[in-house]
Amino acid sequence: xxxxxxxxxxxxxxxxxxxxxxxxxxxxxxxxxxxxxxxxxxxxxxxxxxxxxxxxxxxxxxxxxxxxxxxxxxxxxxxxxxxxxxxxxxxxxxxxxxxxxxxxxxxxxxxxxxxxxxxxxxxxxxxxxxxxxxxxxxxxxxxxxxxxxxxxxxxxxxxxxxxxxxxxxxxxxxxxxxxxxxxxxxxxxxxxxxxxxxxxxxxxxxxxxxxxxxxxxxxxxxxxxxxxxxxxxxxxxxxxxxxxxxxxxxx
Numbered sequence: 010x011x012x013x014x015x016x017x018x019x020x021x022x023x024x025x026x027x028x029x030x031x032x033x034x035x036x037x038x039x040x041x042x043x044x045x046x047x048x049x050x051x052x053x054x055x056x057x058x059x060x061x062x063x064x065x066x067x068x069x070x071x072x073x074x075x076x077x078x079x080x081x082x083x084x085x086x087x088x089x090x091x092x093x094x095x096x097x098x099x100x101x102x103x104x105x106x107x108x109x110x111x112x113x114x115x116x117x118x119x120x121x122x123x124x125x126x127x128x129x130x131x132x133x134x135x136x137x138x139x140x141x142x143x144x145x146x147x148x149x150x151x152x153x154x155x156x157x158x159x160x161x162x163x164x165x166x167x168x169x170x171x172x173x174x175x176x177x178x179x180x181x182x183x184x185x186x187x188x189x190x191x192x193x194x195x196x197x198x199x200x201x202x203x204x205x206x207x208x209x210x211x212x213x214x215x216x217x218x219x220x221x222x223x224x225x226x227x228x229x230x231x232x233x234x235x236x237x238x239x240x241x242x243x244x245x246x247x248x249x250x251x252x253x254x255x256x257x258x259x260x
Contacts, residue, residue, distance in 0.1 A: 015040070015048055016057075023058045023067045030064040030185070030220040063185045063222045087215040087239040090258045092116040095178060095213055095237045098256065101125035103175040106203055107135055109159030109196075110180030112213045117178075120144060129174055131160040131199065147172075154195065161195040169202045177207030181214045182223035186248035188230050189214075190223035197227040204232055211235040216242050 015038060022037060023029060029037075035045055049065060052058050059066045092115035099105055102125055107117040109132040117135040120126050121142035130136060131149035139146050151165030179200060181189040189212055191197050204210050210233050219242045230250050237256045246255070 012048070016052060019048060019052060020057050023065055027067045028064060028183070028221050030222075032220065034065070059224075061222055061224055063187065064220070066224070087217075088112045088115045090239045091213050091215060091237050092119055094256050094258065095211065096120060098211065098235070098237070099126065099176055103127070104129065104173075106130065106174045106177040106207060107132060108177070108179045108200065108203065108213075109134070109157050110213075112215070113178055113180045114138075116213065121146070127174075129172065131165055133158040133160065151199075152195075154193070157196065159196055159199070161199050165199055166202050169206050173206045173208070175208050177203045177210050179203060179210065179212055179228075181212055181218060181227075183221040184212070184214055184218045184236075184245075185220055185222045186230075187222070188226055189228045189233065191225050191227055192223045194225055197225040200227040204228055209234045211237060213237050215239050219245050 018038065019034065031045070035042065038045070049058065049060055053060050056068065059068055088111060091112055095116040096119040099120065101123070104127040105120060107113050107120065107128055107130045114132060114134050117128065117130065117132065118138055120128055121139055121144045124143040126144040127147070128142070128144045129147040129149065131151060133153065136146070136148055149160055149165050149168045151160035152162035154161050179189070182192050183190040191200060212233050212235070214236065216238055230253050233253050235254045235256060236249070239258050241255050241257050249255070
């Protein structure tokens with residue numbers, strides 16, 4: 010295949026799938042790593058894709074995040090499975106930070122029914138569901154980021170200075186061997202702060218997030234104690250440090 014034909018095929022694949030890992034591109038086009046890197050560099054220079062660590066993104070996808078409502082409709086069964094598993098990990102008497110995000114919302118709805126739990130959150134969607142909560146609730150203030158329903162910025166980060174909690178349940182846009190990713194810097198800074206204030210840090214993400222890095226890395230795996238997933242991808246176990254426990258649905 011000539012270079013121009015490859016470029017057209019790569020453009021088409023990125024437009025259709027929106028984000029692809031380097032390994033996926035190699036498998037699709039059966040070319041050497043050096044040739045692929047050269048092709049991606051040319052396509053990045055022409056504005057046809059955005060290179061991120063470990064892969065590429067479609068520029069339109071990178072610039073316009075999926076709405077929170079749309080995310081709630083995706084992988085519904087997987088999210089409920091993850092929520093059930095995560096709820097079982099939290100013992101009575103715990104303080105728990107629940108991150109913003111559609112998967113975190115599902116477990117937050119389970120935890121708020123428990124009288125033996127103290128919840129801390131910056132999720133507008135979770136707070137909107139808490140009017141009849143049995144758990145005690147602490148709300149982190151800040152600037153509203155509408156696309157995710159998260160309260161972010163300096164006010165949110167400063168609020169953590171006087172808080173610590175037993176568990177942090179954290180969402181991610183994507184995961185790879187390097188760690189956990191999101192799409193935006195203000196949310197990344199809040200997630201980094203959450204990690205420093207929690208005794209145990211748990212990532213909630215379904216298997217579709219694996220090998221789909223975002224644009225901003227907010228944590229390496231060494232800082233994550235657990236990953237709760239519906240089903241662990243085959244190549245993920247070898248990529249994770251032994252210190253990270255995986256909890257998945259039994260099949």
